[in-house]
Amino acid sequence: MEFAEENSFMRKSQMAPPSRIPSPGKGLSEISESQGNARSKMSRLPAAAGVKHRMNGPLSEPDPKRKTLAERAGETRSVAAPTPNSRALVRTTSLVSAGKSMSNLGHHRNPSFTSSVSSSRTPSVSSRHTSNGSFSSSVGPGGRPQTSMSFNQSTAKRPVSGASKSRPATAMDNHYNDPAWDVHNRLEDVEAMYAELKQSMQSTSSERNGLEEAVSVYKARIAELETLRLQLSSANKTLQSDLDDMKLKADSLQQRLLTATTSLDDQMRAQRIEADEAKRSHRNEIDQLRRDNVDEVDRLLRLHRDELRELERKAAMELDDRLREAERRNEAKLEEERSRRLREVQELESKITSESQNLDLALQRKDREIQNMRGEIEDIRGELDREQTLKSNLQHSLDELKATSQKTLAETSSTIQSLESTVASLRARIHFLESGSKAQSDSFAEMEARLQEAVKSAEVSKQKLIKEETLRRILFNQVQELKGNIRVMCRVRPVFNAATEGEIAKLSYPDIDKESKELEILGKEEKSSLGNITRKTHSFTFDRVFGPESQNQEVFEEISQLVQSALDGYNVCIFCYGQTGSGKTHTMSSADGMIPRATHQIYETATNLKEKGWTYTMEGSFVEVYNEEIHDLLGNSKDLDKKKHEIRHDDSKKQTFVTGLKTVSLDSPDTVETMLKQAASNRSVAATKSNERSSRSHSVFILKLIGRNSTTNETSEGTLNLVDLAGSERLKQSGAEGDRMKETQSINKSLSCLGDVIGALGQGKEGAHIPYRNSKLTYLLQYSLGGNSKTLMFVMASPLEAHLTETLTSLKFATKVHNTHIGTAKKSTKVRERSSD
Numbered sequence: 001m002e003f004a005e006e007n008s009f010m011r012k013s014q015m016a017p018p019s020r021i022p023s024p025g026k027g028l029s030e031i032s033e034s035q036g037n038a039r040s041k042m043s044r045l046p047a048a049a050g051v052k053h054r055m056n057g058p059l060s061e062p063d064p065k066r067k068t069l070a071e072r073a074g075e076t077r078s079v080a081a082p083t084p085n086s087r088a089l090v091r092t093t094s095l096v097s098a099g100k101s102m103s104n105l106g107h108h109r110n111p112s113f114t115s116s117v118s119s120s121r122t123p124s125v126s127s128r129h130t131s132n133g134s135f136s137s138s139v140g141p142g143g144r145p146q147t148s149m150s151f152n153q154s155t156a157k158r159p160v161s162g163a164s165k166s167r168p169a170t171a172m173d174n175h176y177n178d179p180a181w182d183v184h185n186r187l188e189d190v191e192a193m194y195a196e197l198k199q200s201m202q203s204t205s206s207e208r209n210g211l212e213e214a215v216s217v218y219k220a221r222i223a224e225l226e227t228l229r230l231q232l233s234s235a236n237k238t239l240q241s242d243l244d245d246m247k248l249k250a251d252s253l254q255q256r257l258l259t260a261t262t263s264l265d266d267q268m269r270a271q272r273i274e275a276d277e278a279k280r281s282h283r284n285e286i287d288q289l290r291r292d293n294v295d296e297v298d299r300l301l302r303l304h305r306d307e308l309r310e311l312e313r314k315a316a317m318e319l320d321d322r323l324r325e326a327e328r329r330n331e332a333k334l335e336e337e338r339s340r341r342l343r344e345v346q347e348l349e350s351k352i353t354s355e356s357q358n359l360d361l362a363l364q365r366k367d368r369e370i371q372n373m374r375g376e377i378e379d380i381r382g383e384l385d386r387e388q389t390l391k392s393n394l395q396h397s398l399d400e401l402k403a404t405s406q407k408t409l410a411e412t413s414s415t416i417q418s419l420e421s422t423v424a425s426l427r428a429r430i431h432f433l434e435s436g437s438k439a440q441s442d443s444f445a446e447m448e449a450r451l452q453e454a455v456k457s458a459e460v461s462k463q464k465l466i467k468e469e470t471l472r473r474i475l476f477n478q479v480q481e482l483k484g485n486i487r488v489m490c491r492v493r494p495v496f497n498a499a500t501e502g503e504i505a506k507l508s509y510p511d512i513d514k515e516s517k518e519l520e521i522l523g524k525e526e527k528s529s530l531g532n533i534t535r536k537t538h539s540f541t542f543d544r545v546f547g548p549e550s551q552n553q554e555v556f557e558e559i560s561q562l563v564q565s566a567l568d569g570y571n572v573c574i575f576c577y578g579q580t581g582s583g584k585t586h587t588m589s590s591a592d593g594m595i596p597r598a599t600h601q602i603y604e605t606a607t608n609l610k611e612k613g614w615t616y617t618m619e620g621s622f623v624e625v626y627n628e629e630i631h632d633l634l635g636n637s638k639d640l641d642k643k644k645h646e647i648r649h650d651d652s653k654k655q656t657f658v659t660g661l662k663t664v665s666l667d668s669p670d671t672v673e674t675m676l677k678q679a680a681s682n683r684s685v686a687a688t689k690s691n692e693r694s695s696r697s698h699s700v701f702i703l704k705l706i707g708r709n710s711t712t713n714e715t716s717e718g719t720l721n722l723v724d725l726a727g728s729e730r731l732k733q734s735g736a737e738g739d740r741m742k743e744t745q746s747i748n749k750s751l752s753c754l755g756d757v758i759g760a761l762g763q764g765k766e767g768a769h770i771p772y773r774n775s776k777l778t779y780l781l782q783y784s785l786g787g788n789s790k791t792l793m794f795v796m797a798s799p800l801e802a803h804l805t806e807t808l809t810s811l812k813f814a815t816k817v818h819n820t821h822i823g824t825a826k827k828s829t830k831v832r833e834r835s836s837d
């Protein structure tokens, strides 16, 4: 706003800039000077015609060398005011000039003043012209416009002018020379001229007064303008100082802006660093959290599994205990009861025996008594017969005897009755004893019912276990997915003989005491353009790094979870990648390598899963991919390089078959050993034909696991592929020729295709083309790479300096694979390099 006002002020002041206003003083002095010049020139000019030209010159055409009024406006005013004389001398021209100036001024400043001046000037000029015209017509034939000044000069200077001698004769000269010169008339003329001149003088003086008045007005105007100029210059100064201030302010503002920008940059940099730091720490926290989660889930799973196992064990033990206890109790009870019953039976038997003996004795006695009685009766009858005569006498005795025998008979029958009742009571006793064994059988039934109950609760526990198993499978798969569907682990083989194997590379394991995920390798010496020798430290991070001391057992612990995934119905691929002699075969197919360990685990787990309703069938096949051809390592060794095998895919079931391949049903862990031996022998037969077959071909052990749960009707089909890749150093086409060249090209092609497939899978684009068909190896593993399948790559590293370049190449390839994530997101890592002198 301040600026705008100042600018408007400037604009206003420019409307009448001092430089454009003709300074009256200047104008006057200018005219005076020009008049003076004209005068001096006139004095030198020979002809009046020349005077006319010079008189008009300054008025009509300003000398181009002279400074303009505007230029002079800035100069110090040193011109002296014109003297009255000079004013008088130049008044005519001054009038014209002043008139013009005033006219100009008037145009710009004071129209009223201009009109007054011009109105007063015009008649005067016209009268002057008239007089000049009449004068000139009277004094010269040229009719030149003569000024009073020129007239005076010419009249004053004529007699003494040297120029008269040379100048051409004028009318005047003729008059002088004319003898008929009429002095009287001439005097009259002169008087008339004088009167006219006087009149002219008067009018001139009135004009002069007007002019003076104009000059005073003009001076006032000058003073005003001077004040204005001073004001303007002070305003200018103020503006200048304001401008300087503003410049200073602008400078300081610029400085502050610069400082602010720098500090903003610093702040932004600091914030960016902070953000990076926060991001890094956030990422670390997430990783830590994920790891913690995985550990926690692992721990929970372990706990859960332990608990389940404990529960199962407890339930089984409890069941066993209860059964045993029940049995024991029943047995004891039974034994007790039996012995009691036996005792009772024995007692009864002994009782019965003794009673029957008593009865027998009594019967014998009674029999004897009866015999005796019968003898007696016989005796009596004989006596009766003998004493029949003595009948009357003896009749009485006979009656008595009869009565006695009847009494004895009654007694005997009562004894028999009592014996019969004893037998009946004994029978009742036996019956009672028989009813005791019924109670026993009731207790058996009760025990049976309890047993059934226990069996039922065992069945419920079993169902619970089956459900828990399904849940475990889901949770387990989630844990595996959290760990990433593609994992890369590194294993460094030990140095076998430091004396013969040469220099050992500088490998270090920075976090060996913590997570064992990092590996650092000091690279080869490099010479810079300045001649400095440096060695780069290459840092790698994988899911796990196994040092030279690691054993196959330790390595297997890391992959056992993936083996479990195969049992749970997922496709799993475990690769070994690295140069020849780096330990691929040792890790994969040695006696305690991953293949035998995996199959052992599968047998064990499958057995444990039986009680959860799962039954598994396992089929194994072992193939070799050599020169882009499939060979059956379990087939006849003679057919190894001859028989053609084709890969076929069942897209609906997402399964792969190889035609003409021998498949072995693995019903015991020993079958695997036999299988591995046969594969190794087939390879060694092939090795006689072209050296080192194992390092020139890929071997793939395929284990198909088909599970069925009779309780839940669930099924699962998983495949475990254990792949021992060809030596990666063959990627170098180092002068290989013939068969070797073909092998090299095949290995090169299949390994780069494997990288391409993993890379394409890692991009995770739905429906994107995955180049499985580009090599036999990737085509064979089509359904075991990508999708829900899980992949683990072991990168094998040699610890020798001589193998350093190959080792670094392998580790860089593995890092690329590690940075790929299939299915679930995972942490990305980089190969870090730092130089050291």
Ligand SMILES: Nc1ncnc2c1ncn2[C@@H]1O[C@H](COP(=O)(O)OP(=O)(O)OP(=O)(O)O)[C@@H](O)[C@H]1O
Binding pocket: 492, 493, 494, 548, 550, 578, 579, 580, 581, 582, 583, 584, 585, 586, 587, 692, 694, 695, 696, 726, 727, 796
């Ligand atoms: N971690 C290890 N511990 C002990 N010995 C090992 C280890 N790694 C490798 N070896 C031994 O080193 C030798 C070479 O290993 P191996 O044959 O496994 O290498 P490779 O990478 O399979 O080679 P190729 O590509 O020729 O098959 C073998 O004698 C093996 O037993």
